[in-house]
Amino acid sequence: MALENTKPDTFSAFSEARCLAQGSLSDAALAARSYLDQHPARRALILQDSTSRPVDLDLSGDEDLLVRKAEHFMVTPAEIGSATSRAITLLPRHWERLSTQRSSPSAVLRKLIDQARHDPQQQIVDLIRHHQNLAYRFC
Numbered sequence: 001m002a003l004e005n006t007k008p009d010t011f012s013a014f015s016e017a018r019c020l021a022q023g024s025l026s027d028a029a030l031a032a033r034s035y036l037d038q039h040p041a042r043r044a045l046i047l048q049d050s051t052s053r054p055v056d057l058d059l060s061g062d063e064d065l066l067v068r069k070a071e072h073f074m075v076t077p078a079e080i081g082s083a084t085s086r087a088i089t090l091l092p093r094h095w096e097r098l099s100t101q102r103s104s105p106s107a108v109l110r111k112l113i114d115q116a117r118h119d120p121q122q123q124i125v126d127l128i129r130h131h132q133n134l135a136y137r138f139c
C-alpha cells in the first residue's frame with residue numbers, strides 16, 4: 001500500500017460540479033476546451049488526479065496545438081532519490097537521544113523514517129491521510 005505510483009498520471013477536467021473528462025492531460029485539456037467553446041461564459045478546471053492540484057495550461061489555439069502544449073506541459077515531478085538539505089526543529093530531549101546513537105542524527109532519522117514507511121499499519125495511516133489531503137485540496 002505504498003504511495004509510490006508507477007502508472008502515468010491522470011488528469012480530470014471539471015466545470016462546476018460536473019466532470020468533463022478524465023485521462024491524459026491532452027484528454028482533459030481537449031474536453032475543457034470543447035466545453036468552453038460551447039459555454040463561453042463558464043469556466044473549466046483541470047486537476048492532476050494524484051495531487052488534486054490545478055493545472056494551469058493555456059487552452060488557446062487549435063486542437064493540434066493544444067495537444068502539443070499538453071504533451072510538453074511540465075507537471076512538477078516528485079524528486080525521488082535526490083538529497084535535499086532542510087532544517088528541522090527538535091526538542092532538547094530529541095537531540096539528547098540522537099547524540100547517544102552510533103550514527104549521525106541524519107542517518108538515525110532516515111532509518112526511523114524508512115522503518116515507518118515499511119510498517120504496514122503506518123502505511124495504512126499514511127494512505128488515509130494522503131487521501132484526506134487530496135479530498136481537502138479538491139474541495
